[in-house]
Amino acid sequence: MDIWAKVKGIAVVLGLLAAGPSGAQELSGLARLVPEASRIEASGAGVAVDLAISQPVPWRVRVMDQPPRLVMDFREVDWQGIGTLDKGGLAGLLAGTFRPGWSRLVAELPGPMAVVQAGMATEGVTRVTVRLEPVSAEAFAAKAAQPEPQEWALPKPADLPKAEPRHDGTLVVVLDPGHGGIDPGAERGPVKEADLVLTFARELKELMMRDGDTIVVLTREEDVFVPLETRISVARAAGADVFLSLHADAIAEGEAVGATVYTLSEEASDAAGKTLAERHDRADLLAGVDLTEQDDMVARVLMDMARTETEPRVARLAEALVAAIQGQELRMHRHPRQEAGFSVLKSPDIPSVLLELGFLSSERDLKRLQDKAWRAKMAAALREGLRGWAKDEAARAGLR
Ligand SMILES: [Zn+2]
CATH class of the missing domain: 2.60.40.3500 (Immunoglobulin-like)
Known part of the structure; x- marks a missing residue:
């Protein structure tokens, strides 16, 4: 049938x-x-x-x-x-x-x-x-390959055009609350990672929007599934100067405690990072998104070139965030700066980092994440880190 x-x-x-x-x-x-x-x-x-x-x-x-x-x-x-x-x-x-x-x-x-x-x-x-x-x-392969009949086609992951860069000194920050909808992320009893990071993203947005010279866009505003590719699309459409993905995953290996800043790399700096990146991709895949990439040689070379230019900016961004979080004396992981192959960080031309605010697998981190005062302190640190970085990058661009 x-x-x-x-x-x-x-x-x-x-x-x-x-x-x-x-x-x-x-x-x-x-x-x-x-x-x-x-x-x-x-x-x-x-x-x-x-x-x-x-x-x-x-x-x-x-x-x-x-x-x-x-x-x-x-x-x-x-x-x-x-x-x-x-x-x-x-x-x-x-x-x-x-x-x-x-x-x-x-x-x-x-x-x-x-x-x-x-x-x-x-x-x-x-x-x-x-x-x-x-x-x-x-x-099975034949059945699985059948295309979706038009009348049942769900809206496709948004393929939004890239916005023109702004030159008016406005800082455009795209915050990416991880997971959502069918993908709850890490769970601990009734607590879901997807909810925690959305709450935090809203609080950080509210704080940063008060500055007047900052625009903050969220990749999801509610508890819905957003494919990883669409999250990147949202950042491009917003003309993002910076993309910050927010997570609070659970890690089985060892005792992971404290905030950790991840940047993109083919090689993960440790097994836990590798597991996390794979888990994110798998949740995206299971939810039913086709990840088949277009094998376009020219596009790939252009992307690699853009990445080469973006890489040092990403490194400075990660350092600025780590310094700002440490400056607020918030608990950081014993290796606060790590690398892993997170798909959501693959924008070639938008400096992107992923922040594990803490780990749901840690009792202490769970408590901190649920503490509004702690979140406010973390939000203040990130605001400072992002603004400091943006100012520094603008100065560097001026020197060139
Ligand atoms: Zn996560």
């Missing part, structure tokens, strides 16, 4: 949405998962997914490759409680907001499998059922 589930309810619900606000009101708020009535279980050699949600919504299902996974998109569903479900042999399960208005559920499959049955039926609750059966690697 077609990998796209064609469900009777879809046309009706879409009709309602198309009827405008008055029609849409007939949908009573957000659909939500009913975890106690949902299950995922092994069924023969395959997997049976049976989800109960509070009301019918437009949805679709498909498989994607590398790694093999089941991807289901729904018009806004609150997935609270999904973590309590048994995974029924699935390697992993992610659920959350994908784009505003769309929720995504991603299940990592134990091997190549095809959707042999998919449906949505409403009797009291709405049941979404999907059956998967093992298939050959070739058959």
Whole structure:
């Protein structure tokens, strides 16, 4: 069968949405998962997914490759409680907001499998059922490669044009709160990295905007998934002078404590940095973004040239931030300045750094991150570091 589930309810619900606000009101708020009535279980050699949600919504299902996974998109569903479900042999399960208005559920499959049955039926609750059966690697690849039908295409990751540089002395700072939506980042009990760094980004923005000569743009303003590539796009569109990605990841290896400034390098300075960069890429990939790069030789050479010019500026930026954070006597990692292959830092011409404000895996860092006074001190340090760096760079440019 077609990998796209064609469900009777879809046309009706879409009709309602198309009827405008008055029609849409007939949908009573957000659909939500009913975890106690949902299950995922092994069924023969395959997997049976049976989800109960509070009301019918437009949805679709498909498989994607590398790694093999089941991807289901729904018009806004609150997935609270999904973590309590048994995974029924699935390697992993992610659920959350994908784009505003769309929720995504991603299940990592134990091997190549095809959707042999998919449906949505409403009797009291709405049941979404999907059956998967093992298939050959070739058959799976063919199904995974099928393009998205136009009527279901989600908005593409923003490909925003680069803004012209400003010459009026305004400092344009793009703050990138890591993770979001389907990708919560590190989690510790009820605390999510995605929420902590968004809160911090908003506070830092508010502080820096008070200066009057600074414009601050956030790569996400709410709890939504933003592909890494789009984060770079946002920086380019804003005409960013500087890009600061904000994180508070968890590290299993050793006792990582304190703020750490990362700059881009093919070679990570340690195993933890390598793991972090890989984890960020993997979350991006699992959420369903195609990372296939255009292999354009000329573009790559130009990018390398731009990077060569940007590199010393990035090094000075990292040093300025470390000095400013130390100046405020805030806790830093014993190696405060590190390198790793973070994809989000790959803008060739915008100085970009990634700051781990602290690590959720550390009890002390967790406490600090939740302390408003600590965050205010950190925000003040970053403001000072960014402004000092920008002033220094302007002076250097003037000398050239
Ligand atoms: Zn992170």
